Amino acid sequence: MTFSLYLTSIAGLVQLLQYYYQRGCLYRLRALGERGNMDITVEGFQTWMWRGLTFLLPFLFFGHFFQLYNAYTLYQLSFHNDCVEWQVPVSGLIFFVLFAGNFVTTVIVVLNKINQQSPKEKTKEL
Secondary structure (H helix, E strand, C coil), X not given: CHHHXXXXXXXXXXXXXXXXXXXXXXHHHHHCCCCCCCCCCCCCCCCCHXXXXXXXXXXXXXXXXXXXXXXXXXXXXXXXCCCCCCHHHHHHHXXXXXXXXXXXXXXXXXXXXXXXXXXXXXXXXX
16 A cells, blocks of 8 residues: 555656646746747757756656666565466566656657757856
8 A cells, every 4th residue: 555655656746747847848938929828849949948857857767766666676576475466577567668668768858958959058058
């Protein structure tokens, strides 16, 4: 019971932070006149978005590594003598696939955002 409470609490917190980040980005773009009221996503990345993203990234990575921890724990539990169910190793595999996909996607997105910045913007941040 406590495990599922931790899991849902962490996932909920990360989703809430992602929501506020996306909402803030869209609000700023709408206030600057670059987007309409009904836009859902944003193409392109602007330098002021780094502030919110750098705040969000540690929480995202914590959530990813929590998925890895769950995968490892379930994998270890699958070798326990009392564990005769097939659901435990399959759940561990699912958590590992979630971790791998989320982690790789986040790293690729961050690297693409860094490479999309112009050289002038990179020197301005330093």
